[in-house]
Structure formats: structure tokens, C-alpha cells
Amino acid sequence: MQDEPTPEELTKAVADFLRNDITPQISGHHAFKLRVAINVLDLVTRQLKLEQGSDAAELARLSKLLSMQGSLGELNRVLADQIAKGELDLQTPGLAEHLWQTTMDKLAVDQPNYASYKRELGADGD
């Protein structure tokens, strides 16, 4: 077992340092690059926080949907393949819900400010 602080706490500490202490001192092209760098660290921090839970839920859904066991990568390949062959489609019970949930979980890490995501998230809460 690795010791604390967690990777999530460490990346967040670096992102906060760059955001609060370094950003005011940088201008021009490097300011743009710095903003991208902070976005990278924020994304990694979100992934470290959320990935374990969303991966476990995705694996459980996939096992049920496909009636088989395997790794997340293996089952996603099977799902992609079955959709491509027309064996599964939007009429398949649970498929649309699975794709929606998986996609929402990706956006929560990749781009939680994306307008389509925020709209759908609001709809979830209603």
C-alpha cells in the first residue's frame, strides 16, 4: 500500500499552485500553454477521483448487457463489435441507458463544463 497523500491530492496541489501563484506572473503564449497545463492536471485529478467508481459500474452494466465476464477493455470490444454487426441496437433493452451513463461518466472527467453535458446533467436531476 502506498502512503498518503493520494495522487489526487498531489495533482490538485500542483494545479492549485500553478493557478494561484504562477498564472499571475505569466503572459503571452506561455500563459496559454500554462492554462492548458492546468486543464490537464484538473482532468487527471477528476479521473483519479471518479474512475474507480465509474469503471466498476460500467463493468457491471456490460457484464449484464452482454451476459459474459471479462475486463472492461474486452467487454467494450465485444460491445462495439456487436453493435457494428447489428446484433445490438437502440431497441436492445438497456443499451441506450448504458451508453448514456458511460458517456456521462466520461464527460464528468473530460469536460464537465461542456454545455450538452450540463444540460443532460440538469435533466437527470429533474
Next chain:
Amino acid sequence: MEEVLGRSVASWCRGATGVTNAVRLSGGASQETWSFDIQHPDGLIGAILRRAPQGYGAAPGRAAGLDAEARLMQLAYDAGVPSPRVLHILQPQDDLGTGFVMARVEGETIARKILRDEKFANARPLLARQLGKIAAGIHGLAVSELPKLRRMTAARELAEMEREYRGFDWPRPVFELALCWLADHDPGPSDEVTLVHGDFRHGNLIIGPDGVRAVLDWELAHLGDPMEDLGWVCVNSWRFGEIDKPVGGFGTREELFAGYEAAGRRVDAKRVTFWEVMGTLRWGVMCCGMMQRFRIGPDHSMERAMIGRRASETEIDLLRLLAPRGN
């Protein structure tokens, strides 16, 4: 650079005494864009150079090539489509590679500024209709006068995109769903084959407080279904957060179509929707391509890496189009 440009300019711009303010704007290894001013007794003339440096002559894959781009801009300009005037096509004696020089059109190309800044407030309600008229102008150019271009159909476009996606070897169930939908809904070859701009969207439009001033970047121009341009400009990725205004985040499809039809051309709304789905998936595949290029190099930049993580944005947009949840 200013010295070489100055020698070239002296040979085709009467009265020019030199070149100043040369700045490289953008571009990868194979293509460059430079901004510069021609010094002239009547005052500075703003100009843009687009070129492939020596040794990078051949156009890769989908690109129309710089000669074709220059010709298309000339034709568009002559037909009254807002377009920069082409000033000079590079010759071997210019010693600048292949490409062309055009007049610099002042204005804004950055979507967030166009959608948010006060100085564009009066222009925003006009833009969708203007774009309809401009697209009609592009699609109305006589095919017989065009340079040699790729002929594309939905089926060909779909096959190319699928091959590229399969090449990434990374499972994306939502993309699979979209590929199936597109194959099932392929409307077949269009009755009319016209010039298609191919990248008609924010970033390639110069906009001023008075509206659209120029259409840029004809790199992806081809022959095909004119509805493709109308679908591409509606892709959610170009709405920059204004998701209820399908045309570039500033207007409605109705305004776009009205502008198009007022210019004497007909809209096929179903085809436009088909191309919007195609365009959404295409941008998603392009994001995945950025990831590949980040990993393989030579451009190992954070920006490229982060664009790779934007593919999921197109997945949610595809689901909103193909499997809406009824909200």
C-alpha cells in the same frame, strides 16, 4: 523572410518598396500562414501568404492543394462571395515554395469573441442568414470552371471515416452506433453535384461588426452534396456553448435555410440532418486522430493530447441526436 517576400512583392505589386511586419500565424510542417504589410507610397497594404515551403509540394490525402485553393478563392471573389482577393500565385522565381498571397481581411475568427463580445451584438442575428446566402453562392459556382477536386459521396466519406476509426483500434460503442445509423440513413448520391467548401464553420469565417467579411480555408473543398456544408455548420462542436442556436451558436436552421433559398437554391432538410450527424462523428474521429498524432509525434504537445480527450464531447452530441432522452 521579409527580404525574400520583398523581392517577390516588387515583381508583382507596382510601386511596392518593401515588406514589413511579417509574422508567422499558424500551420504545421507542411503548410504555413504568414501575415505581412506591403510598403507602398499610398500606405501599407495588408497581406497574407499561404505556402508550402520547398520540399513540401505534394498535398496530403484530403487537401485540395494550394493552387486549387487560390483558384477557388478567385472564383468565389469574382462571384461576389465574401472572400479575400488573391494578389499573387507563387512562381518558382519567388523562391517561397508553392502557394499564394491574398489581401488581408480585418475581422475576427475566434468563435468565443464573435459569440460574446459586444461589438458583434448587432451582427450576430444576421449571421445565419448571411451564411445561407454565402453557401448558396459557393454551391452556385460553375462546376466547369473549377480546378480538379475530389468527388465525394456520403458512402465514400463514411467508408473513409470508418477506416480511420478502425485504425485507432480503440472500442467506441457510441461511434459504432453512429456508423450504423449513417449507413442505414445514407440518402444516396445527391441529384446535384456542386462545389462543397468542406470546412464551412467558425475559425474559417472572418466576421466584423457588419457581419461575414470572408470565407477562408478551402483546403477541404471537393465536389459533392451541397447539403454537406449546411450540415457541418450546424454541428454542435461549433456552437461553443450556445447549444440552442444550431448555426454556429448564433442562429437557427430556419434563418440559414431562408438565406439559402432566397438566393435561389433549395434545401433538403433531411440531408442536412444526415450531414450534421456525419459531421459530429467526423469531428470525433478527428479528435481521436489528434490523440494518435500526440502519441506518435513529432507534435507531442499538451494541446493535442487534450483535443484527444474531446472525442467524448462528440459522443454525447451523437447520443443527443440519435438516442435523445426526451428532455
